[in-house]
Amino acid sequence: MYRDLLADATFHHLLLAFDSDLADAARERRCACCGGALHSASYPRKPRGRLCRLGPEHDRRFSFCCAVDGCRSRLTPPSLRFLGRKVYFAAIVVLIATLRHGVTTSRMEGLSQAVGVDRRTVERWRVWWRERFPATPFWQMARAMFMPPIDHQHLPASLLARFAGDGADRLVALLRFLGPVTAGRVPAR
Ligand SMILES: [Zn+2]
Numbered sequence: 304m305y306r307d308l309l310a311d312a313t314f315h316h317l318l319l320a321f322d323s324d325l326a327d328a329a330r331e332r333r334c335a336c337c338g339g340a341l342h343s344a345s346y347p348r349k350p351r352g353r354l355c356r357l358g359p360e361h362d363r364r365f366s367f368c369c370a371v372d373g374c375r376s377r378l379t380p381p382s383l384r385f386l387g388r389k390v391y392f393a394a395i396v397v398l399i400a401t402l403r404h405g406v407t408t409s410r411m412e413g414l415s416q417a418v419g420v421d422r423r424t425v426e427r428w429r430v431w432w433r434e435r436f437p438a439t440p441f442w443q444m445a446r447a448m449f450m451p452p453i454d455h456q457h458l459p460a461s462l463l464a465r466f467a468g469d470g471a472d473r474l475v476a477l478l479r480f481l482g483p484v485t486a487g488r489v490p491a492r
Pocket of ligand 1: 334335336337338339369370371374375376
């Protein structure tokens with residue numbers, strides 16, 4: 304059950320390990336603007352909805368800043384934990400939106416209550432998944448990988464169903480797949 308997964312520190316450690324690997328890979332590629340070295344410029348983030356106690360290392364979003372004067376571009380690598388600026392943990396934004404279409408509304412409500420998400424937030428996520436996500440440049444490219452095509456009306460459940468394995472495997476695979484949506488490169492000026 305997904306609620307157990309969110310309460311399992313091992314699951315959170317796994318996601319952190321993936322994020323750490325993605326950050327290392329981004330750093331090795333150096334600054335995309337000028338080729339300069341990247342310095343760590345992580346920032347504090349405390350996403351809501353994680354159902355267990357975690358150490359302070361879980362409250363940082365990996366990010367880098369170019370070391371070259373006059374460039375100083377910021378690069379934030381993909382993440383399996385933080386979905387853009389959303390204040391909730393990425394897995395929650397996937398799972399609650401999934402349960403909305405799934406089995407029963409009571410399961411969705413049970414998880415929403417455990418995590419403390421209100422209906423308006425759930426509704427915003429629904430709009431994001433059905434309207435904004437399909438319009439992203441990432442999805443415009445990535446959608447071609449799926450045959451038959453993904454039904455946008457049932458995102459993210461329709462996407463989650465295409466990954467193999469048990470519930471946890473699928474969720475991790477989907478979060479990895481979504482990584483590029485979460486990354487960003489911002490010039491200093
Ligand atoms: Zn640079």
